[in-house]
Each structure stands twice: as structure tokens, then as C-alpha cells.
Amino acid sequence: MSIDIGSDSIRISVEDQNDIWSERSVIAMYRRTDGKESVLATGIDALDMWQRVPSDIDVVFPFNSGGISDFEAGLQLLRHIFVEVQGRLLWISPKIRVAIHHSASTGDKERYCQLLLKSGAKKVSLVNRSFAAAMGAGVPVDEACGYMIVNIGASTTEISVLALDRVAHFSRIHVGGNMMNKAIGSYLEKKYEILISSFEAERLKCEHIQAVYKKDETQIVWVMGKDTQTGLPKRLEIPLWHISRSVGPTIR
């Protein structure tokens, strides 16, 4: 079994199966009166609860910027995911390959291994994420020619140049899809006095963003949110290119 643990999504591929299994990296935990926590929901079901639940329910994103921000919540989430992925084969402890970025420290690597071993893995091995991405895309990384691999995630972007089966260059910046969502939200708040939810920002980004755009006032999109002054629901029509423009500084 191979796994990529992202801050937005966890992806798993199981040998001899063509499909990639994917789940959002979120868990909802109910804090009981005795101080213990029990799992209420994981993945997309937990994400649905985000910002909508009472204070005794924690909706946690355990993985952040390529690291583990909440070990215990991450452990619970992975255990639930492995139960779903393995189904009736649960009694078999899997050997797991985990994708990890090129500049991960020894401490980071140990934490990932610990996490997966505690989640039920029999053996854990580490795979360089840039090579995994290149191979998945069919890039001939053994050639005497540099190939640039750019992996834009939710919280980080990893850029590597691969040649002759080696990493010739690697850099990692804390810019990704989440920052684009925030940029869309702030732009609309400033320009149109509308507060939008993170779900609305995500929708606008995925449905409408263009890295190269024309200032065309005829193409319009609908935006739903709250008026910043009155707090009342607000629905606006705005030119589509404004959405693209709002993420310009993040992309640059």
C-alpha cells in the first residue's frame, strides 16, 4: 500500500488495484465530560461539520504544510481510513510506502514512520515524493536531461529538478491552494464588501480561476456571502476576471 498524506487530502493506492483511494484530511472528535475524545466523523463528513458545530466538538486538520500538526488526531484519522480501505482484509497488517518531501528532516521521517506503525502498518518505507510524482506521470527521470516537477498542494508547493535518477534541485514554498482561497476572500471583502465562506472561495477557485485572463466585463459569476456592514446574506454578480486577478499575487 502506498500513501501520500497531504494537508488537504490523503491518497492511497493498493497494489493490484487501479483506483486511487482519496479522503479529505479532516477528523471530527467529540470531547466527552471525562476529558476523553471519541471520533464522530472523518474525511468529507468531518469537513461538513467544520465551523458549524458546538464547542465540545473539535474539527481537526492533523496534517499541515508537509508535517504532522496533531499526532493523536492524525493517528485516529489514519486508523479509520485503513479500516475503510482494507475492508475485510483488516487482519492483514499492510506494508506501507509513504511519500515524503526531499528536504524532510530525520525527525520528520521518524514521526511519519511512528504514526503509520501505530496506525497498524507492519513495515514502513519512505519514498521521495518528487520521484513518485514523476514516475506516476511517466517522466523518464533516468535520462541525462533535467525535468522540473511542480507539485502544487493545499498548503505547500514543491519544485524539483530531476535528472539521472537524482534530485538536482529542490525547493519548497508555503504557498498553495489554501492561500489562493484566502486571497479570493480578502479581495472580495475589500472590493465588494462581501464576506464569503471558505467553501465559496474554493468553489470560485475551482470553477472560475484562470492564470491567464482577459479583462472581459461580459463574463459574469455569482458570489454568495454576507454583507460586511449589515451581516445580512448578499448575492453579487461580478466580472469573472476579478476572481482570476485576486489570486495574481499568490501565483506570482
Ligand SMILES: Nc1ncnc2c1ncn2[C@@H]1O[C@H](COP(=O)(O)OP(=O)(O)OP(=O)(O)O)[C@@H](O)[C@H]1O
Ligand atoms: N480544479 C482546481 N483548480 C484549482 N485548484 C484546485 C482544483 N482542484 C483542487 N484544487 C486545489 O488543490 C489543493 C489540493 O491539492 P492536493 O490534494 O495536492 O493537496 P495536498 O497534497 O493535500 O496538500 P499539501 O501537499 O500542500 O499538504 C486544494 O487547495 C484544492 O482547492
Ligand SMILES: [Mg+2]
Ligand atoms: Mg501534497
